[in-house]
Amino acid sequence: MPARRSGRYVAAVAVDYDDVAAGVAEAGxxxxxxxxxxxxxxxxxxxxxxxxQGVIMVGNRSDGAMWQRFxxxxxxxxxxxxxxxxxxxxxxxxxxxxxxxHPSDEPFAxxxxxxxxxxxxxxxxxxxxxxxxxxxxxxxxxxxxxxxRVAGSPPTGEASSPCVGCPAPCLSTCPxxxxxxxxxxxxxxxxxxxxxxxxxxxxxxxxxxxACPVNADGAYGPEQMRFHMRAFVGG
Numbered sequence: 081m082p083a084r085r086s087g088r089y090v091a092a093v094a095v096d097y098d099d100v101a102a103g104v105a106e107a108g109x110x111x112x113x114x115x116x117x118x119x120x121x122x123x124x125x126x127x128x129x130x131x132x133q134g135v136i137m138v139g140n141r142s143d144g145a146m147w148q149r150f151x152x153x154x155x156x157x158x159x160x161x162x163x164x165x166x167x168x169x170x171x172x173x174x175x176x177x178x179x180x181x182h183p184s185d186e187p188f189a190x191x192x193x194x195x196x197x198x199x200x201x202x203x204x205x206x207x208x209x210x211x212x213x214x215x216x217x218x219x220x221x222x223x224x225x226x227x228x229r230v231a232g233s234p235p236t237g238e239a240s241s242p243c244v245g246c247p248a249p250c251l252s253t254c255p256x257x258x259x260x261x262x263x264x265x266x267x268x269x270x271x272x273x274x275x276x277x278x279x280x281x282x283x284x285x286x287x288x289x290x291a292c293p294v295n296a297d298g299a300y301g302p303e304q305m306r307f308h309m310r311a312f313v314g315g
Contacts, residue, residue: 094231095134095176100224103175104138107168108149109221112137113199114233121197122190126179126227134230135223137191137198138169142217142298151303159184161307165221178226191220199234202241205248206259206288212239215294216250242294253291255279274313282309 101111114136117123123132140146150164157163162184173180183191195201195209204210211218251259255277258269273281281287285305290296300308 094229095136095178095226097136097230097232097234100136100172100176100230103172104169104224107172108145108147109138109140109169112139112195112218112220113236114230115194115197116229121194123194123223123225124181124189126225130227132225133228134226135194135198136226136230136233137195137220138222138224139218139220141211141214142295142300144301144304146221147301147304159311161311169222169224173224173226176224176226177228178224181223181225183220183222189223191223194223195220198236200236200239202243204243204250204292205261206250207264208289210241210243210292210294212242213295215242215296215298216289216292217295217298217300246293249291249293250288254286254288255281259288270313273309282306282313285309 097111097114104111114134115121116134117132121135123135125131149168150161153164153168154160155163162182166180166182169182170180181189181191183189192209199211201209201211204216206216208216209218210216251261254269256265256268256272258265258272276282279287283302283306284290285299285308290299299305
């Protein structure tokens with residue numbers, strides 16, 4: 081966070097991870113790890129050409145906290161979850177001298193690659209990142225980018241992918257066989273969801289995602305599930 085000295089603001093040595101995480105938690109979201117920026121990360125400069133030095137990833141997990149805050153604050157506007165996420169996360173980033181990069185902002189940032197830099201998550205057989213305890217019931221809502229490095233971030237490399245040794249029921253559960261190793265038939269998936277046919281992915285959520293044995297009881301609630309599926313098919 082910027083520090084005041086002799087009437088001028090000077091850059092602090094580092095952004096404190098726990099301080100940022102506390103601000104994120106007030107919005108019902110969680111900090112999802114951090115990383116020091118390298119040229120290979122392709123993190124854009126901050127305003128005024130300041131180079132990015134540290135990134136904290138932000139998202140939600142399966143506890144429903146984000147959904148409760150969003151539904152309480154929701155406005156009648158296009159893409160309401162994206163709009164709300166920007167409203168609540170931009171002030172958190174700004175309070176620590178940083179900016180928000182939202183997953184829907186163009187040009188699109190490599191959010192999933194950054195997520196893997198920040199924490200122990202891995203690509204699942206259906207493409208979504210799998211978390212060692214949250215399974216597939218989590219999402220990324222933004223990256224907070226700072227002109228300083230991040231201090232006190234959680235360690236990485238201490239867990240292994242739960243997909244190793246798993247029989248991958250996620251690949252065999254989809255009613256239209258939309259998933260195969262390294263491929264996703266998004267058209268068949270979208271047509272099935274829009275149809276409302278059994279199994280009702282439109283109401284219950286993606287059947288393949290629900291088949292993951294990790295955090296099987298942590299699926300989003302019915303209202304949240306329907307919201308995301310309607311957004312997926314453009315409803």
